[in-house]
Amino acid sequence: MTPLAIENRLRDELAEIAAAGLSRRRRLLASPCGRLATVDGRAMLNFASNDYLGLAGNPEIAQAMADGALRWGAGSGASHLVSGHLAPHEQIEKEIAAFVGFPRALTFSTGYLANLAIVPTLAGRGDAIFADKLNHASLIDAVQLAKAQGAASQRYPHNDMATLERQLAASSAANKIIVSDTVFSMDGDLAPLPQLFALAERYDAWLVLDDAHGFGVLGAQGRGSLSHCGLPTAPRILLMGTLGKAAGVGGAFVAGSDIAIEYLLQRARSYIFTTAAPPAIACALAQSLRIIEQGEARRANLFARIAQLRTGLNGLPWTLLPSPTAIQPLIIGPNDAALALAAALWENGLWVPAIRPPTVAKGTARLRISISAAHTTADIDRLIGALREQA
Numbered sequence: 385m386t387p388l389a390i391e392n393r394l395r396d397e398l399a400e401i402a403a404a405g406l407s408r409r410r411r412l413l414a415s416p417c418g419r420l421a422t423v424d425g426r427a428m429l430n431f432a433s434n435d436y437l438g439l440a441g442n443p444e445i446a447q448a449m450a451d452g453a454l455r456w457g458a459g460s461g462a463s464h465l466v467s468g469h470l471a472p473h474e475q476i477e478k479e480i481a482a483f484v485g486f487p488r489a490l491t492f493s494t495g496y497l498a499n500l501a502i503v504p505t506l507a508g509r510g511d512a513i514f515a516d517k518l519n520h521a522s523l524i525d526a527v528q529l530a531k532a533q534g535a536a537s538q539r540y541p542h543n544d545m546a547t548l549e550r551q552l553a554a555s556s557a558a559n560k561i562i563v564s565d566t567v568f569s570m571d572g573d574l575a576p577l578p579q580l581f582a583l584a585e586r587y588d589a590w591l592v593l594d595d596a597h598g599f600g601v602l603g604a605q606g607r608g609s610l611s612h613c614g615l616p617t618a619p620r621i622l623l624m625g626t627l628g629k630a631a632g633v634g635g636a637f638v639a640g641s642d643i644a645i646e647y648l649l650q651r652a653r654s655y656i657f658t659t660a661a662p663p664a665i666a667c668a669l670a671q672s673l674r675i676i677e678q679g680e681a682r683r684a685n686l687f688a689r690i691a692q693l694r695t696g697l698n699g700l701p702w703t704l705l706p707s708p709t710a711i712q713p714l715i716i717g718p719n720d721a722a723l724a725l726a727a728a729l730w731e732n733g734l735w736v737p738a739i740r741p742p743t744v745a746k747g748t749a750r751l752r753i754s755i756s757a758a759h760t761t762a763d764i765d766r767l768i769g770a771l772r773e774q775a
Contacts, residue, residue: 439632452667509534572707600630
């Protein structure tokens, strides 16, 4: 059979990806997500996941999910607005809203869907969006959808508040939306949230914040980046948080004022036209929230391990970015060098992923070291020793 011309084109593009050292592959886990993992048949020490509090394999959360499935079944059967909004969904939305301090929250199956719900719903023809250049792909796609509806958009250099203010001041749009991650997923640094909020106030703009990597980790009792920075839960803020990272389960939420959340419920396409998550997930999340709220010891260990790693990597030939969070990026530079270092660590039983373009800028390929509250002092020492051997 003669190959289709379109398949030949795809084959050529895949060959180009491979030649540039940018091919991606899935690794197969034969164990639950955790500090130790069986990956592609090998026992590994895991520095690859976003399980920042070590809750993904927590037996109390797993039991809550199992009990929820026995009580409420395996699926929800429909979208929330048809017949899929079950009592556990309603309860977890109330608990999340209370936890982060907003009047109301809306849950989604993934953080990507949650982010796609916000900006395209708020922004249309004549509106203006201002987005950090290093925002997550889901925020970038959300802005692209809003542009397709006629909204204008500008990106400002990463965390550059002076440029953002000039852009806001020059805009004549009546409806302005500032969009930013709170903790940036590949650099691990924090957005200047007090300055972002001050600019949103000054220019009467919405402030859309993605707290995927701050929720559960930062702030009082893990309430997130707003709490960490001492910011109010103001009506102009819409806060997105994912529930498959520090929370250890899955899904996401958007929290905000009662009117803003009602508007998303009525208008957001990625909420209206998708089946609600299984109710058992909401049951598991309720248990996770209780553990997060009482998890100061977990967070204390997490930040102690972060400090241990940063001290231990002093003097190496690579650049450790100045991140105070669980995301510790070690900049290697060339794609092949980052892949080689990740492979050497792999051979030593250490799973640390190499991140390459287009996820990060060309020439900044890196190891993305993810620290968990489950890691021990010995685990971090082992990683430090292996990296020093390769330096």
